[in-house]
Amino acid sequence: MxxxxxxxNQQPKNSLDDxxxxxxxxxxxNYAGFPNVTQCRKLLDAVWDDLGCNSTxxxxxxxxFYSHPVWLLNGLMHENLESSKIIKALxxxxxxxxxxxxxxxxxxxxxMLSMKVAxxxxxxxxxxxxPFPTKLALERAKLIPNLSFKDSLSGDxxxxxxxxxxxxxxxxxxxxxxxxxxxxxxxxxxxxxCFYPVIKCHLPQNYHLRxxxxxxxxxFGYKKLSKVGYGVxxxxxxxxxxxxxxxxxxxxxxxxxxxxxxxxxFSESNKYINKACMIxxxxxxxxxxxxx
Numbered sequence: 001m002x003x004x005x006x007x008x009n010q011q012p013k014n015s016l017d018d019x020x021x022x023x024x025x026x027x028x029x030n031y032a033g034f035p036n037v038t039q040c041r042k043l044l045d046a047v048w049d050d051l052g053c054n055s056t057x058x059x060x061x062x063x064x065f066y067s068h069p070v071w072l073l074n075g076l077m078h079e080n081l082e083s084s085k086i087i088k089a090l091x092x093x094x095x096x097x098x099x100x101x102x103x104x105x106x107x108x109x110x111x112m113l114s115m116k117v118a119x120x121x122x123x124x125x126x127x128x129x130x131p132f133p134t135k136l137a138l139e140r141a142k143l144i145p146n147l148s149f150k151d152s153l154s155g156d157x158x159x160x161x162x163x164x165x166x167x168x169x170x171x172x173x174x175x176x177x178x179x180x181x182x183x184x185x186x187x188x189x190x191x192x193x194c195f196y197p198v199i200k201c202h203l204p205q206n207y208h209l210r211x212x213x214x215x216x217x218x219x220f221g222y223k224k225l226s227k228v229g230y231g232v233x234x235x236x237x238x239x240x241x242x243x244x245x246x247x248x249x250x251x252x253x254x255x256x257x258x259x260x261x262x263x264x265x266f267s268e269s270n271k272y273i274n275k276a277c278m279i280x281x282x283x284x285x286x287x288x289x290x291x292x
Contacts, residue, residue, distance in 0.1 A: 192231030
């Protein structure tokens with residue numbers, strides 16, 4: 001059990017504002033410590049609903065949602081969650097094995113992975129790319145000389161990481177294209193997606209990408225390297241980004257998704273149906289591309 005006082009005393013001085021302090025204090029008291037993953041997801045959904053967010057409209061309500069203290073609570077919870085510690089340590093060791101000179105963690109939140117990598121690789125320039133950084137994250141980064149927070153990529157990188165990012169954005173393919181422009185040929189991209197209805201900010205219009213993401217990566221000049229935890233690493237083998245092909249693949253996977261989960265009303269959680277859909281997609285995607 002972690003009390004608010006213990007948590008507060010562990011943080012850099014003046015790194016939490018009054019709203020964050022009140023939110024953390026209330027919830028750590030209510031849950032007698034950190035809420036668990038399921039409870040955090042319910043809190044995230046409640047904030048989404050309270051703000052009136054719409055999964056089809058990228059407006060100020062969405063910005064307010066990602067700036068809400070619930071994300072600070074969620075990030076601190078994961079920093080204290082054993083399963084999260086294990087997966088971040090696994091990612092860190094994998095990243096370190098490539099000895100990148102420049103590394104960026106896209107959508108890195110509080111910087112849990114970025115801090116691990118920066119500490120493990122003191123000669124690596126580590127950037128946490130976070131559009132909604134908290135003061136806590138920024139203050140902690142000041143304690144690690146080779147770590148900085150940025151709102152976007154700039155220049156060339158040897159290694160990019162994006163875990164639990166693409167399911168949140170309104171145009172994942174456009175974001176992938178933008179990020180890929182900053183990754184060197186022979187650079188590594190570690191990606192972990194969750195295109196499933198786990199929480200409301202996983203946008204429903206992206207769920208179909210669970211079928212087509214690998215082929216989209218290939219169309220962007222990537223080759224699969226290996227499975228890493230619940231993520232997959234790719235090496236960039238070509239600078240050519242076939243964006244039109246990527247959107248065609250996405251259109252096909254969207255059509256397949258609509259038939260299976262809307263017209264035929266199969267359950268999203270049926271792993272056998274999901275596997276079957278992935279097989280169908282890989283079989284018929286080349287044919288689809290020939291005619292459309």
